[in-house]
Amino acid sequence: MIHARQALLASGWAQDVRITLEGGRIDQIAANIAAQPGDVRVDTLLPALGNLHSHTFQRAMAGMTEVRKAGRDSFWTWRELMYRFMDRLTPDQIEAIAALVFVEMQEAGYSSVGEFHYVHHQRGGAPYDTLAELSLRVMAAAGETGIGLTHLPVLYTYGGAGKVPLAEGQMRFGNDVDRFADLVADARAGLSNLPDDARVGIAPHSLRATSPDDLARALADHQGGPVHIHISEQPKEVEDIHNWLGARPVEWLLANAPVDNGWCLIHATHMTEGETRAIAKSGAVAGLCPITEANLGDGPFNGPTFLEAGGAFGVGSDSNVNISLTEELRTLEYSQRLRDVARNVMVVGEGSVGATLYTGAARGGAQALGRDAGEIAPGRLADLVAIDSTDPTLCALTPDQILDGLCFAAKDSVITDLWSAGRHNVTGGRHIARDAVVARYRNAVADLLASL
Numbered sequence: 001m002i003h004a005r006q007a008l009l010a011s012g013w014a015q016d017v018r019i020t021l022e023g024g025r026i027d028q029i030a031a032n033i034a035a036q037p038g039d040v041r042v043d044t045l046l047p048a049l050g051n052l053h054s055h056t057f058q059r060a061m062a063g064m065t066e067v068r069k070a071g072r073d074s075f076w077t078w079r080e081l082m083y084r085f086m087d088r089l090t091p092d093q094i095e096a097i098a099a100l101v102f103v104e105m106q107e108a109g110y111s112s113v114g115e116f117h118y119v120h121h122q123r124g125g126a127p128y129d130t131l132a133e134l135s136l137r138v139m140a141a142a143g144e145t146g147i148g149l150t151h152l153p154v155l156y157t158y159g160g161a162g163k164v165p166l167a168e169g170q171m172r173f174g175n176d177v178d179r180f181a182d183l184v185a186d187a188r189a190g191l192s193n194l195p196d197d198a199r200v201g202i203a204p205h206s207l208r209a210t211s212p213d214d215l216a217r218a219l220a221d222h223q224g225g226p227v228h229i230h231i232s233e234q235p236k237e238v239e240d241i242h243n244w245l246g247a248r249p250v251e252w253l254l255a256n257a258p259v260d261n262g263w264c265l266i267h268a269t270h271m272t273e274g275e276t277r278a279i280a281k282s283g284a285v286a287g288l289c290p291i292t293e294a295n296l297g298d299g300p301f302n303g304p305t306f307l308e309a310g311g312a313f314g315v316g317s318d319s320n321v322n323i324s325l326t327e328e329l330r331t332l333e334y335s336q337r338l339r340d341v342a343r344n345v346m347v348v349g350e351g352s353v354g355a356t357l358y359t360g361a362a363r364g365g366a367q368a369l370g371r372d373a374g375e376i377a378p379g380r381l382a383d384l385v386a387i388d389s390t391d392p393t394l395c396a397l398t399p400d401q402i403l404d405g406l407c408f409a410a411k412d413s414v415i416t417d418l419w420s421a422g423r424h425n426v427t428g429g430r431h432i433a434r435d436a437v438v439a440r441y442r443n444a445v446a447d448l449l450a451s452l
Helices: 056-061 075-086 091-107 133-145 177-193 212-221 235-245 249-256 273-282 290-295 303-308 325-340 353-369 399-408 434-451
Strands: 002-009 012-022 025-030 040-047 049-054 110-117 148-155 227-230 263-266 285-288 312-315 384-387 415-420 423-427
Touching (some): 040 415, 049 263, 049 285, 056 091, 056 434, 091 415, 091 423, 091 434, 110 353, 110 415, 133 148, 133 177, 148 177, 148 212, 177 212, 235 249, 249 273, 273 303, 285 353, 290 325, 303 325, 312 325, 312 353
Parallel strands (some): 110 148, 227 263, 263 285, 285 312
Antiparallel strands (some): 002 012, 012 025, 040 384
């Protein structure tokens, strides 16, 4: 049982709320009721967000790429540094890094994650004896830390638009469609070691890393679950796809693939007005990673047009350079303000920007991850987060202002408790497995640095 002084239910704010959980789901909700002995008592209860896009291994290189060298730095120069770092990682290190990231995500308020996983093979590209070895390592980290996992094995066949062969730094990613199908099947078998809320989808990496025929075959083989794809992240990517396929990435995808509400289009940052509205109409989720998109110089999303068209969106931590739910949401809004030289942009008409950001990302993240969550209502997965509204950053606010305060004034330190499908993994602001996970991560990083 959970008792909250106040809670944001699907129907709105309520006081003195008592929630009963059953089988990882919300069973009953009662308002205006006193706490009972044995209840977990919290201050303010919210639906927890899903982190819809993550590459966990990149967390260990945070801070290693912020040095300017001769010439102009860009996403593409960062990518070369990332390839060199990734090429040294062992299975043990990948698992240890993933476990740390999953702990940090939950402490930041994320109850679930979409792991967009593209490192599949040994250094040089030879498969492991178990084809899905590294997927299983990510799953082991999820099992240890209790986060809700939507695992997204990545199809990465080519090194660039036009079927350019894989470069040396990309050899650990590469699979043809047949081997990719085997890898996905092995990953699905690994679900038997995880709670029932875990999922496996697929992730064609991008149009530049696959081909029309391969994409069609992979989608035909798909046995259900979310489909995620990088789309329109960089101007060069848009230009390369247009030169190859005769259409811009979003334009081509919507015309040639069955894009619907089971899809998530990651980094939709370079789109025309028409493309923006077309994604919204398709029902697909726009997967936004504002901290990473700022860090890599990707550019801002066309938020106002997308919201006006009724589009669904969620947020992800992508490169994990800074895992912070509050920073992710405020960076999304601030990117719009800087572009438009205006305030309070991410809201249709009038109303609370914080509520639009938080509740929109809660619903969109759940949709993108294939989780029956995103709001506090009977029958939904118990993906819940508690915050302390008596914190100095929030204590002067009414309930209707809490989400504005959370998005624009608070730190992640206001988070006290978190449940992933009813698993109470964060208490007192700390993950229950933090100490063991951090110790193993430090050892893994020490071994990694020794090998560089």
